[in-house]
Amino acid sequence: MSRSASYGSAAAAPSEVRPLIPAQGNGRRLQQRLTALQQEVAEVVEEAVESGSHTNGPRVRALEEAFKAYLQVADAIAVNSGSSALRAACELLRLPPGSEIIVPAYTFIMTAYSVNDAFAFDPQSGTLTKGGLIPVFVDIDPQTYTIDPASVREALSERTAALIAVHMLGQMADMRPLLELADEHRLFVIEDAAQAHGATYCDPRTHHIYYAGSMGDCGCFSLSDVKNIGSMGSDAGLLTLTTRLGSRLPFLSAEARAWRNTGRLGRHRYEHQTWGIRARMDEYSAAECLAQLRYLDSWVARRQQIAARYSAALAGTSFTAPYIAPGRRHAFFNYMVKAPTLEARHLLESRLRAAGIQVADTYSVVPDQPLYRQGQLPCRVVTTERAREVARLLVAIPCYPELREEEIARIEEVLSRCP
Ligand SMILES: Cc1ncc(COP(=O)(O)O)c(C=O)c1O
Structure with missing residues (x-):
């Protein structure tokens, strides 16, 4: 829960005393779910007293099954x-040292850091090497703020092994051209769906509607407390595997389960047949995520309703409301408004604060962060211009199902007064 403090700088003193509208709804969600949660926790504790285990138990398995059914994927593996x-x-695809993975420059830093953090695998010697996988930063689409397929094409090299399609702010990246590019060049497609639970994409070729995390080879979900659904107070996540993986699928399913559990394939606690880290999900997080999954579609629908009201309020101003690409369902993890200039951004932010509305910090351009700019970790930067412009001008507006009518109206009022 302490993480809510990192969302947004403290508000300036409001001109009239009105209760602060928090940037994120995680605190209120916890408050609303407390009674149900207490009961779940009590049950898990009781079981754990008998079994001696709080991790990877029946609730984790149930969550995996529920996600698998919801997303229609071949497998779902809960992680921490x-x-x-x-x-x-990145690691279990066993990419050889020197492989490049294309990522958008506009994302949360962990998309890229996870590439650097993953072992590369030398098929000749069978050894693992750190520092062997290189993120390659490319630009975003100026309207959706997701990875731009044309920029991915420009960045291809003989070392490109995969790309990560980040479904940024809650809208899926343009998956069809990305998948075609991947098929043409034999690349893996990893979906970073950390922000896109419940987002969908209608494939223009087949007209089939896919959930985020079900179109690429693998999908990666964050289930931390601030996400559209997530564990309360602790971090959690989930990896999906799809049929695009073909004959690798059974092997990867087993490997991923071993990997999250220190490389254990069997039941013995201290026998480690393969490699892995401590990345298990606890039963409390699983129980809570499982309960929330039932509400996901209705919570996303509520986010969309609120977003539509904000966009209507912005009509006729010089600010740009989020663009929803045809055939996509935006899950509005974030509602971000693009200001016409930096001065206009600051003006809107100060008006929001004056109205008692918390303003969250917005994402930065990842290759501009010291970690990459100062060469602490290797990367290759191709294009970042549009990412820079977007990072400079976006303003985050609170948009979550727990907002009250008075609060939505207060935010609409500020937005409608934008120049
Ligand atoms: C786009 C993106 N990728 C990855 C992550 C990392 O997820 P976690 O915080 O659960 O490790 C996040 C978290 O916010 C994210 O927004």
Whole structure:
């Protein structure tokens, strides 16, 4: 719960005293779910007293099955964070040292860091090497703020092994051209669906509607407390595997389960047949995520309703409301408004604060962060211009199902007064 404190700088003193509208709804969600949660926790504790185990138990298995059915994927493996899911995806594909993985420049840093963090696998010697996988940063689409397929094409090299399609802010990346590019160049497609639970994409070729995390080879979900659904207070995540993986699928299913559990394939606690880290999900997180999955579609629908009201309020102003690409269902993990200039961004932010509305920090351009800019970790930067413009001008507006009518109206009022 302490993480809510990192969302947004403290609000400036409001001109009239009105209760602060938090940037994120995680605190309120916890408050609303407390009674149900207490009961779940009591049950898990009781079982754990008998079994001696709080992790990878029946609720974790039930969550995996529920996600599998909801997303219509071949497998779902619960882990302890979205970052672990990303690292597992990069690592378990056994890419050789020197492989490049294309990522958008506009994302949360863990998309790229997970690439650097993952072992490369030398098929000749069978050895694992750190530092062998290189993120390659490319630009985003100027309207959806998701990875731009044309920029991915420009960045291809003989070392490109995979790309990560980040479904940024809750809208899926343009998967059809990305998958075609991947098929043409024999690349893996990893979906970073950390922000996109419940988002969908209608494939323009087949007209089939896919959930985020079900179109690429692997999907990576964060289930931390601030996400559209997530564990309360602790980190959690989930890795999906799809039929695109073909004959690798059974092997990867088993490997991923071993990987999250220190490389154990069997039941013996201290026999480690393969490699892996501590990335198990606990039963409390699983129980809570499982309960929330039932509400996901209705919560996303509520986010969309609120988003539509904000966009209507912005009509006729010089600010740009989020663009929803045809055939896509935006899950509105974030509602971000693009200001026409930096001055206009600051003006809107100060008006929001003055109205008692918390303003969250917004994402930065990852290759501009010291970790990459100062060469602490290897990367290759191709294009970042549009990512820079977007990072400079976006303003985050609170948008979550727990907002009250008075609060939505207060936010609409500020947005409608934008120049
Ligand atoms: C786009 C993106 N990728 C990866 C992650 C990492 O997920 P986690 O915080 O669960 O490790 C996040 C978390 O917010 C994210 O937004």
